[in-house]
Amino acid sequence: MLVRPKPGILDPQGQAVETSLRHLGFGVDDVRVGRLVDLDVATDDPDEARAQLDRMCQQLLTNPLIESYEVVLAQEAAAV
């Protein structure tokens, strides 16, 4: 799961990283720092896995007021 601060939410961590990257000479903008949660789900069914991951994100892994999330299944990622 990729968890990101929602657009419009102040992200001081992203700003600090952006400043540092610029000091290193990189031309970057709009740096946002989120969170990656890696886990194994006890099912082989991608639909069931996705449903469970959605519930995890909504109940605990994100605060929907300030964060958005994206689910990436490794099985699917490998198939691409």
Added chain:
Amino acid sequence: MTDAAAPVVAVVVFPGSNDDRDAQLALERLGARAPRIWHTDDAIPAQTAAVVLPGGFSYGDYLRCGAIARFSPIMRAVTRFAANGGLVLGICNGFQVLTEARLLPGALRPNASLSFVCRDVQLEVTRTDSAFTSRCDAGARLTIPVKHGDGCWFVDDEALGELDEAGQLLLRYADGANPNGSVGAVAGVCNADGNVFGLMPHPEHAVDPLLGSTDGALLLGSLVDAARLSIAALV
């Protein structure tokens, strides 16, 4: 027999709470009985008139501050207690827990400065007819310390306007004193019913002249008064 003169204001202890004893001491000095109750308890003790969620770092503050404490057994009980009109005060980490539990609006993010702030701040009391500010004078300015890394309260502009309109933004940082970048310089907010309140400053650390200020006693004393009244109403 309930003793309305010394209302019970229970202080919740999570693993990682560290201001529970200060809260207990302050409340006792203000005339309450203040038993500490454990996070695995699944009920608020009978006769309890108010519950305080203290400062600290509940469950290590992993993931997001308050996100894990929200699912503790005591929080299910606190949620029922609040739904029945019980008084609930969240201080600092307790405020974070209450927002994660959706008992209070908004969310607390890392300070805009990314620095931990630990100092006295000036606060403005926006109304004095609440259960948490009744001992304050209208327009009062309080000196109370903050000490937090994640105190940047956020709601969107629309919600901020609605909360302001509804009179739920009980405390604001004075001009130029916003230590964390909170929207609207909000330091404390209550729910629509006015029985749940959270704030980032620590009133329990400002109850003795030796600590530099006694203004915190105005807020905690207001809570003790309200707790006393709520018990008197039941007798």
